[in-house]
Amino acid sequence: MTQLLGTQSPAAVGGNEGCFEIASVGSGVKDLAKGDWIIMRSTGFGTWRTHTLATEQDVLKIDNKEGLTPIQVGTVSVNPCTAYRMLRDFETLKEGDWFIQNGANSGVGRAAIQLGKMWGYRSINVIRDRPDAEATEKMKQELYALGATKVVTESELMDRSFGERVKEWTSSGPHRVKLGLNCVGGKPTSALIKCLSQSGHLVTYGGMSKQPVNLPTGLLIFKDLKFSGFWVSRWSDAHPVEKKKCVDEILEYTRLGLFKDVPVETVQWDWDTPESVLKEAVQGTLSGFRAGKGVLVYGDT
Ligand SMILES: NC(=O)c1ccc[n+]([C@@H]2O[C@H](COP(=O)([O-])OP(=O)(O)OC[C@H]3O[C@@H](n4cnc5c(N)ncnc54)[C@H](OP(=O)(O)O)[C@@H]3O)[C@@H](O)[C@H]2O)c1
Structure with missing residues (x-):
């Protein structure tokens, strides 16, 4: 807990990410100036505040803010970076390969669809059934417009015939479902795991259903599936240089209109x-x- 100026008792500030504009800099600061936009180098700084004092080491400068909005900059470092790293760091996907994910309409899910599409990957995207069919279809169309290859609901995923549908989509060529991205847990994740190809890899980064992930013994043994977790905060702290590269690359896609903001x-x-x-x-x-x-x-x- 941090003792804040002006508070009677210890207090902490929430907020992992955000875009700040520099109001002034100290005399020893060379690489930052009034008016620059910055984001925090690490998560956990406490960004829900109007002003803050920070050192140069705490921040990453946005080198070119031209064509970007503060919301785009303020939301780049967690969700899009998480999607980027999970698509790149766990399996080597080649053009045409598939990945499958749940929570596909989440911030991370939308980023994964778009980055995957740019890099030539095909995606199977699972969303929760909406209260009515029209709303479900509207959400599916939203994700198709972002570049999803297939969008299905949880009830489609849980249907016994779903494995056959996945085979139909993927068996015509050499491309396999090498990677699964999971932010849900519970039974829908068990169904998703079954769609992974031999030696496929499930990366868990969230647990929205608050249910555990059950590792199926048979699939572990006979299909040689791999299971990992990912936490972008830990990754960012360990890879500050790559984090800057990742942020710069995604912001360039945004500037070029290739990467759309999350609603x-x-x-x-x-x-x-x-x-x-x-x-x-x-x-x-x-x-x-x-x-x-x-x-x-x-x-x-
Ligand atoms: N590990 C990491 O480094 C990392 C980084 C970023 C995010 N995360 C985690 O990833 C998850 C998604 O984050 P986000 O910011 O992208 O989310 P978001 O944009 O706020 O979207 C939330 C997602 O969760 C789904 N959801 C909500 N309640 C659910 C439930 N009970 N069962 C199944 N799905 C449910 C929503 O689906 P509906 O539209 O159907 O409600 C939506 O797809 C969160 O768990 C977050 O903590 C982890």
Whole structure:
């Protein structure tokens, strides 16, 4: 816990990521100037605040902010970087290879669809069934527009015939379902695991259903499946140089219009914003079927 200026008791500031504009720099600072945009080098800094003091080592400068919005910069370092690393660091996917993921409409899922498409990978994307068929179809179309190869619902995935459908899609060539990305857990993840090819690899990065991931003994032994976890905070701390490269590359895709923003719901934060607004916004992240990712905006965007 950090003792903050002006608080009577110890307090901590939440917030893993965000885009800050430099208001002023100390006399010894050479590579940053007033007006520059920066993001935090590591997660856990506490970004839900209007102002902060930081050292040069705490921050990464956005070299070219031209054509970018603060929301694009403020949301690049966690979800898109997570998708990027999971697609690149666990299996060597070649053009035409498949990956399968759940939570496909999440921030990470949307980033994986788009990066995968750019790199020539094909994707099977699982979303939860929406309350009505029209809403489900609308969500499917949204993900197809981002570059998804196939989009299916959890109930389609759980159907006994789903394995045959995957075979039909993938068996015409040498390309296999080498990688699975999991942020859900529970039974839908057990069904997803069955779709992986021989020696396939499941990477777990979230547990939205709060259910455990069951490792199927038979598939471990006879299919030689691999299971890993990924946490972008740990990766960022261990690979600061690669993190900057990853962020710069994704922001370049954004600038070129190749990488679309995740839908967001902004919450304007001013000095007199009631505490209940913040609580509601944070609570919203725990419920499903959200229209967009909650982004706190301090000042103007
Ligand atoms: N390990 C890491 O480094 C890392 C990095 C980034 C994110 N994450 C984790 O990845 C997950 C997704 O994060 P995000 O920011 O991309 O999410 P997000 O944009 O807020 O989307 C949340 C996703 O979770 C789904 N969901 C919500 N409740 C669910 C439930 N009970 N069962 C199944 N799915 C449910 C939502 O589906 P509906 O639309 O159907 O509700 C949506 O696809 C979170 O668990 C997050 O903590 C981990």
